[in-house]
Amino acid sequence: MQQHPMPEFGSYALLLALVLSAYAMVMGGLALWRAKSGQNDGSGRLGETARRAGIGSFVALTGAAFALVWASFTNDYSVSYILHHTNRDLNTAYKFSALWSGQEGSLLLWAWLLSAYGFVLRLRHKVDVQLSAYASTILAGVQVFFLLLLNFAAPPFAIQPGPVAKDGFGLNPLLQYPEMVIHPPMLYLGYVGFSVPFAFALGALMMRYPGEKWIHITRRWTMVTWLFLTCGIFLGAHWAYSVLGWGGYWGWDPVENASLMPWLTGTAFLHSVMMQEKRGMMKSWNVWLIFSTFLLTILGTLLTRSGIVSSVHAFAQSAIGAWFYGFILVAFAVCLFTFFKQKDHLKSENRLESLVSRESSFLFNNMILLAACFTVLWGTLFPVLSEYVQGSKVTVGAPFYNRVNLPIGIFLLFLTGIGPLLAWRSTSLRTIRRNFVLPGIAMLAALVVLIAVGVRPWSAGDDMRAEFFSLITFTLAAGVITAIASEFLRGAAVVSTQTGRNLFASTVLLVRRNTRRYGGYIVHFGIVVMFIGIAGGAFNQAREQEMGFGDTLRLGPYRLVCQSFTQESNPNYDTEYALLDVFKGDKKLTQLAPERRFYIASQTSSTMVALHSTLERDLYVIYEGKNPDTGRPIIKVFLNPLINWIWIGVLIVVAGTFLALAPSLAPGLARARATVVAPVVEAEVHHA
Numbered sequence: 001m002q003q004h005p006m007p008e009f010g011s012y013a014l015l016l017a018l019v020l021s022a023y024a025m026v027m028g029g030l031a032l033w034r035a036k037s038g039q040n041d042g043s044g045r046l047g048e049t050a051r052r053a054g055i056g057s058f059v060a061l062t063g064a065a066f067a068l069v070w071a072s073f074t075n076d077y078s079v080s081y082i083l084h085h086t087n088r089d090l091n092t093a094y095k096f097s098a099l100w101s102g103q104e105g106s107l108l109l110w111a112w113l114l115s116a117y118g119f120v121l122r123l124r125h126k127v128d129v130q131l132s133a134y135a136s137t138i139l140a141g142v143q144v145f146f147l148l149l150l151n152f153a154a155p156p157f158a159i160q161p162g163p164v165a166k167d168g169f170g171l172n173p174l175l176q177y178p179e180m181v182i183h184p185p186m187l188y189l190g191y192v193g194f195s196v197p198f199a200f201a202l203g204a205l206m207m208r209y210p211g212e213k214w215i216h217i218t219r220r221w222t223m224v225t226w227l228f229l230t231c232g233i234f235l236g237a238h239w240a241y242s243v244l245g246w247g248g249y250w251g252w253d254p255v256e257n258a259s260l261m262p263w264l265t266g267t268a269f270l271h272s273v274m275m276q277e278k279r280g281m282m283k284s285w286n287v288w289l290i291f292s293t294f295l296l297t298i299l300g301t302l303l304t305r306s307g308i309v310s311s312v313h314a315f316a317q318s319a320i321g322a323w324f325y326g327f328i329l330v331a332f333a334v335c336l337f338t339f340f341k342q343k344d345h346l347k348s349e350n351r352l353e354s355l356v357s358r359e360s361s362f363l364f365n366n367m368i369l370l371a372a373c374f375t376v377l378w379g380t381l382f383p384v385l386s387e388y389v390q391g392s393k394v395t396v397g398a399p400f401y402n403r404v405n406l407p408i409g410i411f412l413l414f415l416t417g418i419g420p421l422l423a424w425r426s427t428s429l430r431t432i433r434r435n436f437v438l439p440g441i442a443m444l445a446a447l448v449v450l451i452a453v454g455v456r457p458w459s460a461g462d463d464m465r466a467e468f469f470s471l472i473t474f475t476l477a478a479g480v481i482t483a484i485a486s487e488f489l490r491g492a493a494v495v496s497t498q499t500g501r502n503l504f505a506s507t508v509l510l511v512r513r514n515t516r517r518y519g520g521y522i523v524h525f526g527i528v529v530m531f532i533g534i535a536g537g538a539f540n541q542a543r544e545q546e547m548g549f550g551d552t553l554r555l556g557p558y559r560l561v562c563q564s565f566t567q568e569s570n571p572n573y574d575t576e577y578a579l580l581d582v583f584k585g586d587k588k589l590t591q592l593a594p595e596r597r598f599y600i601a602s603q604t605s606s607t608m609v610a611l612h613s614t615l616e617r618d619l620y621v622i623y624e625g626k627n628p629d630t631g632r633p634i635i636k637v638f639l640n641p642l643i644n645w646i647w648i649g650v651l652i653v654v655a656g657t658f659l660a661l662a663p664s665l666a667p668g669l670a671r672a673r674a675t676v677v678a679p680v681v682e683a684e685v686h687h688a
Contacts, residue, residue, distance in 0.1 A: 134203025170601025190229025280349030519660025526652030536642025
């Protein structure tokens with residue numbers, strides 16, 4: 001009998017992790033029950049053993065993940081998973097990414113990341129021992145589910161029957177792109193990370209935890225997780241734009257939607273908890289927002305891993321769907337039971353006093369984000385529901401999502417600008433006039449300029465609806481950016497008056513005094529920049545043409561001239577490509593080489609897009625193949641205005657989130673610095 005030491009090690013490590021997680025769940029729960037019922041003797045030690053078992057599960061899962069990566073790098077094709085997702089000539093980085101390129105490996109990544117989050121939580125348990133014990137036990141329960149999957153339903157170390165193959169089938173060509181080395185882990189860090197605030201929220205509700213301390217404990221967890229999910233979503237969008245060769249970045253694909261839904265509810269939660277912290281309101285909202293976010297991450301994993309929806313991102317049909325349905329039902333039942341049992345603990349301490357207030361803006365923000373989430377959920381599940389009811393799938397296309405979500409997006413953009421300008425409790429007419437004058441002028445000026453440069457939806461024909469929404473978006477964006485800038489300038493002017501510093505130094509001190517608030521404003525600014533980039537899509541152009549040597553294709557201000565077309569080979573793939581000189585007027589800008597690759601191991605082909613990018617627009621060129629009759633390449637060209645503003649907006653969001661995560665300058669230290677600086681400035685003025 002042939003021995004497979006590393007796969008056997010990985011299998012035993014997974015089994016050990018399951019035993020340790022089950023112990024952490026059962027004994028942790030028993031320790032909590034004994035402590036709650038007053039049987040304290042021994043329960044502390046029992047809880048400590050459960051905590052250590054949870055830490056041990058992380059060590060065991062790390063060993064299992066290492067074993068799978070080792071099998072990939074050593075070309076161990078006795079492991080069925082390695083055989084089907086790698087080959088000998090695969091680039092080193094992509095051999096590592098084989099860990100998450102298939103169903104079993106991606107579930108192992110999910111379980112390992114969850115154990116890593118749990119490891120950090122258990123190391124920091126002294127921040128609140130009892131609440132952390134509840135959260136640790138709940139996380140162990142989630143961990144048990146995924147480890148049951150890995151041990152019995154989708155084992156990553158299954159041995160391939162028969163003789164060991166000499167080479168593997170190779171990695172999916174679509175995944176052989178640098179971003180795919182970081183996109184799935186980033187997305188999963190977001191998916192899995194929401195388990196932590198979920199566990200704290202459920203634990204706090206179970207133990208009737210007083211106050212909002214659980215929100216303070218999980219604030220950074222939630223923000224970091226939200227940031228990971230944001231980066232994961234947009235890395236995926238950039239991958240789709242750069243690799244799939246269709247000229248777009250978001251097609252309302254079911255798996256794209258699966259990542260967007262928890263992002264929407266997570267965003268609503270991040271805004272809503274501010275209401276609970278400031279005013280003791282929306283406690284039930286917050287609990288259900290984080291419950292929903294967690295359940296949607298599980299649903300997203302189900303949609304991606306079970307194959308129940310058709311998607312370029314999804315894996316093949318699988319039997320693990322029933323496991324996920326069962327887990328979602330159990331988790332929802334636990335949330336529902338706990339909520340109704342402890343409902344009286346979630347009474348609001350204050351009521352909404354005015355519709356024109358900061359509180360109402362948060363409420364509307366939540367409602368519109370949930371409306372968007374419901375729309376996406378309905379469109380995603382409609383093919384599955386229609387097949388169940390009618391026996392045939394009815395697919396919901398991009399027009400449905402755009403028709404509903406464009407107005408929602410514009411309303412969200414409006415709230416992004418209006419919310420910070422409203423006061424808590426109630427906003428007076430005088431305050432409204434003072435705060436909205438500059439944004440109103442900016443919007444009017446932007447509208448006039450846009451119409452003057454030719455943005456006129458009423459003359460756009462079939463594209464009238466898209467251009468109309470773009471016009472509104474650009475106009476609102478000008479107002480929102482002005483509102484955000486005025487918040488910084490107004491606060492900096494006050495600090496400058498107090499300290500005598502110049503405007504720039506005062507702005508820096510202002511931001512350091514309240515990093516959370518002003519980091520949030522920068523995040524909002526990044527979102528506005530992304531909206532500007534998205535709105536540019538209304539003015540996209542495209543053209544397709546067969547091009548021989550010396551032929552010219554014109555699109556917008558660009559002229560493309562074909563210099564040559566040829567083909568080459570290497571051990572991993574064969575490629576065909578064209579060399580195209582790009583001119584703007586008489587000036588040559590660059591040379592582009594769009595190509596089409598045929599991967600030998602997997603016997604599949606993929607497109608390699610050629611791009612010329614500026615802040616104003618992208619020239620996006622695709623080699624579609626050769627005309628079999630003439631032997632000449634067929635070239636398709638897209639002109640995509642403002643597309644880079646989307647990626648710049650994401651970078652601004654990342655920077656703003658990092659700032660919001662940074663600790664604010666202690667109030668006492670800020671006052672001390674102000675009192676030190678002010679007399680010095682006063683003395684200098686007097687001396688002068």
